[in-house]
Amino acid sequence: MQHKGITADAPNRHRRGKFTRARIALGTALATAAAGGVIVAAHASGTTSAPASATGDSRNVQQPSTPKTVCRTLVSGLTMTGRKAGSTQEAAPPDTGRIQQALNACAQSGSGQVAVKLTASGTRTAFLTGPITVPKGVVLLLDSPVTLYGSRNPADYQISGKPACGTVASSSGGCKPLITVSGANAGVEGIRAAGGGQGRIDGRGDMALYGKSTTWWALATQAKNQKANQNNPRMIQAVKSDNFTLYDIDLVNAPNFHVSYQNGTGFTAWGVRIKTPATARNTDGIDPSGATDVTIANSYIMDGDDGIAIKGGSAPSKNITVRNSHFYGTHGISIGSETAAGVSNVLVTGNTVTGTDANGNASGSSVGLRIKSSGVNGGPVTKVTYTGTCITKVKQPLVFDTHYASGSGSTPSFTGIVVNGVKATASVSGAKSVISGYDSGHPVGLTLLNVSLDTNTTTAEYAKVGLSNSTLKPSGTGVTTSSVSGSGTVPTCTFPAFPAL
Structure with missing residues (x-):
């Protein structure tokens, strides 16, 4: 598969075939991963198999x-x-x-x-x-x-x-x-x-x-x-x-x-x-x-809460693609917190997240990529793939949190989560990521490939994490890691300004 880069449209021109682009250069192997081709060398000593990558929307969506x-x-x-x-x-x-x-x-x-x-x-x-x-x-x-x-x-x-x-x-x-x-x-x-x-x-x-x-x-x-x-x-x-x-x-x-x-x-x-x-x-x-x-x-989203919040409360959500879009001052690209009915097959690819809005206001909860749920409204979140994500000026680059709220009654479970190609820059002072499984019987199932964060402080518990070319190496109670042989590279990032309206 030949790769020409994952790109995001510029504000004033995105007609088919003639895009003005803010480029996120990723490389051939990462594009393979985005299409579901994470490569795992099963024969390598100590490696584990990566889960299948998400494919997102089953439709062939055109402009x-x-x-x-x-x-x-x-x-x-x-x-x-x-x-x-x-x-x-x-x-x-x-x-x-x-x-x-x-x-x-x-x-x-x-x-x-x-x-x-x-x-x-x-x-x-x-x-x-x-x-x-x-x-x-x-x-x-x-x-x-x-x-x-x-x-x-x-x-x-x-x-x-x-x-x-x-x-x-x-x-x-x-x-x-x-x-x-x-x-x-x-x-x-x-x-x-x-x-x-x-x-x-x-x-x-x-x-x-x-x-x-x-x-x-x-x-x-x-x-x-x-x-x-x-x-x-x-x-x-x-x-x-x-x-x-x-x-x-x-x-x-x-x-x-x-x-x-x-x-x-x-x-x-x-x-x-x-x-x-x-x-x-x-x-x-x-x-x-x-x-x-x-x-x-191909969208630009600036607001005072989640930029995207995919929910599965009373009915499941599935086959969802978020691509080539830019987020400013939001609470990130999120799944949850309502996941009781399930969320599955979500592909998030080629996006940028900036922790401040166009006026310079910092988000009150600046997150890059987030899955959030709890015992109050939890359920299965599975087969979620993030590729080619560029993050800047946030407090929490990556959050996978099954304890977002207090309470009980249902069980959140995050499995088959793949992050392939993410770079975080200019993180705010004290920034840290969160990887928090519900308990020893429901660990977060996460694979980190080609991850480069400028701060790797992490709160982690109850997680099984596959690693390949990742600066983030979580540890904590109930956290185990294994080596994964995968394709791809860390993205090279540019962050477009919010368009003048």
């Missing part, structure tokens, strides 16, 4: 394209000053009804797909909406100058019988998402201009709620300080929406999670740019949960 048919076009009639409209418009967002009416009118009964397009009119480039639902077969398509703003009025999001949206309470669940996706073959997409601009959704999590002095993000901080729950809306939530696509869209300033994809098969996120500061609590980037056949590619 998406926007729908050929536009069912409805809506023209902006609004200009926002400082990302705000007038008081009357903020109290009752003027575009909710007409956007929802167009979406409903375009719903497909079969397998077809059409777009509802939001477009500008001169200097009028804004739409202001409360919660909307994207139905089966419809793509909400934003033209490149358009910004869709989320309402700042908590009453617009209120779920009947639940805690008041826009408050801190003893429980959560009081707010509808800004965008709910319901049904197969739907999408939220943008049109990318030649200069790199693309459609944008702004949740305005940093701005005072209508009629109040606090912000969505301040509520999240207040909830943490009071050990309570904030009631904030997610930006996009897709449930049982097979073949859902996010493409060439900017998602900024979400009040809570940016994207939650639950209990579906076939999810592609491509050319997504998420920009929310590291200081905004609980603003996860993209969270697949109970998901099968997922690809997250």
Whole structure:
């Protein structure tokens, strides 16, 4: 297999076959490992067999394209000053009804797909909406100058019988998402201009709620300080929406999670740019949960929690690929903490992780690669492969932790975990990795090949670790190591700046 390097797309150009690239050079043998070809010399004295490498998404995922048919076009009639409209418009967002009416009118009964397009009119480039639902077969398509703003009025999001949206309470669940996706073959997409601009959704999590002095993000901080729950809306939530696509869209300033994809098969996120500061609590980037056949590619993700969080709570997640993407100020590329139903066959390849966001804010929990679970919500995590990962400015380069929270009731088990080709630089003072199995009967099963960390301090217990060309050599209670003869090299790394939006 000939290898030309694992690369990541530059911010303003990623059309098929003509990518501008930030290169992560890996070498022929590492590419073989990424394709499932970890080579083990079984005859060598003292060696152990490496587990089979993950293959990720079972689909052959190519760059998406926007729908050929536009069912409805809506023209902006609004200009926002400082990302705000007038008081009357903020109290009752003027575009909710007409956007929802167009979406409903375009719903497909079969397998077809059409777009509802939001477009500008001169200097009028804004739409202001409360919660909307994207139905089966419809793509909400934003033209490149358009910004869709989320309402700042908590009453617009209120779920009947639940805690008041826009408050801190003893429980959560009081707010509808800004965008709910319901049904197969739907999408939220943008049109990318030649200069790199693309459609944008702004949740305005940093701005005072209508009629109040606090912000969505301040509520999240207040909830943490009071050990309570904030009631904030997610930006996009897709449930049982097979073949859902996010493409060439900017998602900024979400009040809570940016994207939650639950209990579906076939999810592609491509050319997504998420920009929310590291200081905004609980603003996860993209969270697949109970998901099968997922690809997250060629994207830039900056937020105040996990960049990616793959979960297997009530339903298993499997066949997932995260590739050629860049993370800033997040809590890393994560699996968990909900793994009770299982997570399997995850391929994470050709990514960079930077522990600070584009504004220089350090992540509150800066991690590179992480699998987290506990006795509260644990289950089997198996066949996970990381290749060609570049990490800088983090506190914890590698974390495989079965004791993420206290409690009991289920048993987390991490097996078949392969890290082949990772380099960590400029780690913060006191940085260390964590390899923590649940107990002697459930050790972490980990293989480390071509690992170069600038700090190799590690907390480790209950783990069986295969080693080849690794600066990290864990030891501790219940930790055993063995030699693995594998292919590949340590990556040569560059870290692209977050694109100007």
